[in-house]
Amino acid sequence: MYIKELIITSFGKYQNKKISLKPGINIIYGENEAGKSTVHKFIEAMFFGFYKDYKSRRTYNPDYEKYLPMFSSSYEGILIYEEDCREVRIERNLLKGKDKVVLYDEGTGEDISKEFYYDSAIKLYAPFEESMMNRRIYNNTVSISQLGCRTSKELSEELKDYLANLGESKGDLSVQKALKSLNDSYNEIGTERRKDSPIYKVKxxxxxxxxxxxxxxxxxxxxxxxxxxxxxxxxxxxxxxxxxxxxxxxxxxxxxxxxxxxxxxxxxxxxxxxxxxxxxxxISYEEVSEEEYDRIKGMRTEIEILEKHVEDMISKKGTHKTEIKDEQNQQRVDSLKEKQNQSKRFMILSSIASICGLLGSILHPLFYTLLIFIFFVIYFYKKTSDYGRQYEEQRKAVGEEFVFERQKTKEFNETIDDYKSKIERLDLEVRKLLQKNKVVSIEAYEAHLKSKRDVEALEKQLENSTILLETLIPLKELDKWQxxxxxxxxxxxxxxxxxxxxxxxxxxxxxxxxxxxxxxxxxxxxxxxxxxxxxxDLSDVENDIHYHERELEKLQGKQDALQLAMDTIQKLSAEIHNEFAPELNRLLGKIVGEITEKYKVVKVSKDLEIKVEDPIYHQFIDLNKLSSGTMDQIYFAFRLGLNEFISSTTFPVLLDETFIQYDENRLSNVLKYIIKKSSNRQIIIFTSQRREMEIMSKYTEDFQIIKL
Structure with missing residues (x-):
């Protein structure tokens, strides 16, 4: 059997990834985090899914969440393998709730699922019989991953664990399965104290x-x-x-x-x-507008207000007699002007007299007479100046009062004219609205409007009465009420x-x-x-009582038989172990000898203690006393030997960073053994190092390198 092709539709970090493999040796090479372990786990998932072992229903192991795609809603893939000249295509959907496995004949495309083993626990078909290959056999034999840098004691304990798993595989696997089945059947019958047991229920x-x-x-x-x-x-x-x-x-x-x-x-x-x-x-009436009536009333009211304003303005205007006041003020100004003119004439005469007096004083020495004339000149000059100042002040005051009174009269006239203009405009608007509504006067308008309102009131009364009628007896129910x-x-x-x-x-x-x-x-x-x-039903009840009493006897007898069967099988199991132990020891010794080139005798005791024989002193040595490198080799040999011993099929061997702790000599021995086995078995090596390819090429060119 060999795996021919992997089609990773959606798994882990991969989307739509295709990997083609060939018989013999395939080296899948890639740096750390390149996805080698993901491909390794994909092969396991295609064969076995992600279900926990030994469960009566579908329960998922932690790997389901670990490799669930983050950016895809699907979780599925395809694996094609060839066995006995027939290519089988496994299509598996891993998504919870949509779990599905279909097996096809790759050559014809025919669904051949029913030709394979049906797992009743998970209700899906499986490529292999449970006893030939299951997840535990796979992980304990052909699928070998890196042990890591552990101490010798830790490696020894791990080998013990895998040998213990062997006790649950092959011969003992069928024994344990039989014992488990018998014990489950025994427990299903139960006891009289357990309420969900058949015995309790019957009693x-x-x-x-x-x-x-x-x-x-x-x-x-x-x-x-x-x-x-x-x-x-x-x-x-x-x-x-x-x-x-x-x-x-x-x-x-x-x-x-x-x-x-x-x-x-x-x-x-x-x-x-x-x-x-x-x-x-x-009732007959012209259809007049209620809104326009309100406008007319508003405008009529506004006209009345404006007319009242006109009367008030005319009354105020009558209190100001601008023309009379103008005449009186003018007389006052003229009187002052006359006095000023008289003073000016007297001043001129006084000046002339003074000049004459001055000339006379020259001719006649009457000095004092001259002084008197000068005094009069000064006096009349001052008086004339006072009259002039009073005249100017009076004239200015009379002018300002005159301007104010004239301005006030003008404002009164303008306001009255504005009011009259508004009255004429409103009166024109009223006449237009009356004409629009086909009436000649506001009284006629009001008469038509009253008739209209009377009709509307009657119509409202009719509407209310109609509603009352409908409330009293709906029209559609009138015939029923009548x-x-x-x-x-x-x-x-x-x-x-x-x-x-x-x-x-x-x-x-x-x-x-x-x-x-x-x-x-x-x-x-x-x-x-x-x-x-x-x-x-009394007679039926009595018959039922007798029937269940017989059923109780049967259950108790079945429990006795099951207990006897379990005791017998456990006794036979020890005898079977004694029979296959020598054959297992011989096979493991042969493989260990080829790989280590030193230790050729291996013994597995009844209590699963592993020992190898020292080739010089011929003494048995406990596994935990050997070096880590030797223990790694024995670990690898045990894996391959267990697979050959347990399984009759040549299942591909998957080696995931298995040789990371090997030196070149040990690695060369292992690779020579792998080359020898690859003639009839597919080997898939996952590695991040080039030395496997370099050493392999020294012994053969017949291997395929797949770079991720």
């Missing part, structure tokens, strides 16, 4: 059947008592039914009377609606109850009373039927 069932038998006998008396009580209830039910019918007829009478009253009220309201329609038809009203003649002889609600409550109470009695009667009848069923 409990027998006890329950005995109780049922006693109960049937005690219930026979109850049947007569219950039957008598049922008859009494039936009498009370009949009486209550008569009373309920009386209530029912009175209710029908009241309902038909109520319907009659409602129909009469409906017809009265309908008549009122017709009267309203007549009133509406008699028919109900006609029924009153049939129930007129019965008493009409005005309080129908109270009557309905009485009837409902009577209905409940009847229902309660019927329910009680049904329960009693059910109890009677149940008791009668038990009475009828």
């Amino acid at each position: 409990y069932h027998i006890k329950s059947l005995q109780e049922d038998k006693d109960k049937i006998r005690s219930n026979m008396i109850k049947v007569e008592e219950l039957t008598e009580e049922i008859n009494k209830i039936e009498d009370r039910i009949q009486k209550a039914i008569i009373e309920r019918e009386e209530y029912h007829k009175n209710i029908l009478s009241g309902q038909s009377y109520e319907a009659l009253c409602k129909v009469q009220e409906y017809e009265s309201k309908l008549k009122e609606n017709n009267e309203i329609l007549k009133k509406i038809s008699k 028919a109900k009203a006609l029924e009153y003649s049939q129930y007129a002889q019965f008493k009409v109850e005005l309080d129908l609600d109270a009557l309905v409550l009485k009837k409902n109470a009577k209905d409940k009373e009847i229902n309660d009695m019927n329910l009680k009667k049904s329960k009693l009848q059910g109890s009677v039927e149940s008791i009668l069923d038990e009475l009828v």
Whole structure:
């Protein structure tokens, strides 16, 4: 058998990766973290999935989460291998909930899954029989990973562990499986104390059947008592039914009377609606706008306000007599101007007189006369200056007051003109709106508007009345109510109850009373039927008791037989171990001798202690006393030897960084042995070192290198 091709659809770090292998030696080379261990684990997953061993249902080991793709929703792949000139294609979906394995004939494409072993625990097909190759045999034999830098003692203990696993493989594997199966069967029968065991259940069932038998006998008396009580209830039910019918007829009478009253009220309201329609038809009016009426009213109000403002402005204007004040002020200015002119004339005369006096003083020495003239000149000059200043101040004051009064009068006139302009514009707008609504005056507008509002009020009244009619009796139900009203003649002889609600409550109470009695009667009848069923099945119960008593005897006898079988198999197991131990020792010694070129005798004791014979002194040496390198070689030899001993198939050997602690001499010996075995067996070596390829090429060129 050899693996031909790996198609890693989605697994770990790989997506859509294809690796082709050939018979013989294949070296998968890559640096650390290149994914060599991922490819190694992919091969294991394709053969065995990620299920825990020895479980009765699907449970997953930690590797499932470790290699679950982070960036893909799928978790699947394909492995193609060839065996006996036939290529088999394994397609496996590893995703939880979608687990699936299909095996195809690669040549024909035919689904050949049913030709292979079916694992009932995980409910999937498997490529190999459980006894030929399973995950534990695979991991303890042909799949060899790096041991790492461990101490000699640790390596020794690991070898012991793998030999212990051998005790659960091949010969002892079938023994352990048989013992486990027998023990499981024994435990399934269980004990009388374990509630989920068959023995407990049978004994409990027998006890329950005995109780049922006693109960049937005690219930026979109850049947007569219950039957008598049922008859009494039936009498009370009949009486209550008569009373309920009386209530029912009175209710029908009241309902038909109520319907009659409602129909009469409906017809009265309908008549009122017709009267309203007549009133509406008699009112005629022009369709005028309510909104525009409000605008007209607003504008009329604004006109009245503006007219009042005009009157006020005219009144205020009358208090200011600008023309009169202008004349008075002008007279005051003219008087001051006249005084100023007189002073100026006197000043001129005084000046002339002074000049004459001065000239006279020259001619006549009348000096004092000259001084008097000079004094008068100075006096009249000052007086003339005062008149001039008063004139200028008065003129200025009169001018400012005049300008103010004239400005105020102008403002009054402008405001009055503005108000009148607004009044004319608003009056024009009012006339336009009246014309638009086809009326000649505001009074006519109001008359039409009043008629319109009257119609709208009547229409609202009609609408409310119509709603009231619909509330009283919906139109779609009118025929039903009229028919109900006609029924009153049939129930007129019965008493009409005005309080129908109270009557309905009485009837409902009577209905409940009847229902309660019927329910009680049904329960009693059910109890009677149940008791009668038990009475009828009494003979079956007794037969069932006898049957389960025989079943209990069988289970107890089966447990005795299982215990005897387990004791016998354990005795035979020791004898089988003694038979295959010499053959295993011989095979392992041969392989160890070829690889180590020193130790050729290996012994595995009954208690699984491993010893090798010293070739010089012929003494047995414990494995933990050997060097780490030698222990690595023996470890490798044991793996291959165990596989040859356990499995009849030439399963590919997978070596993942197995030789990392080997020196060149040990590595050369191992590789020569591998080359020899590769003639009839596929060898797949995973390594991050080139020395395996370099040493291998010294002995053969017949190997394939696959670089990741």
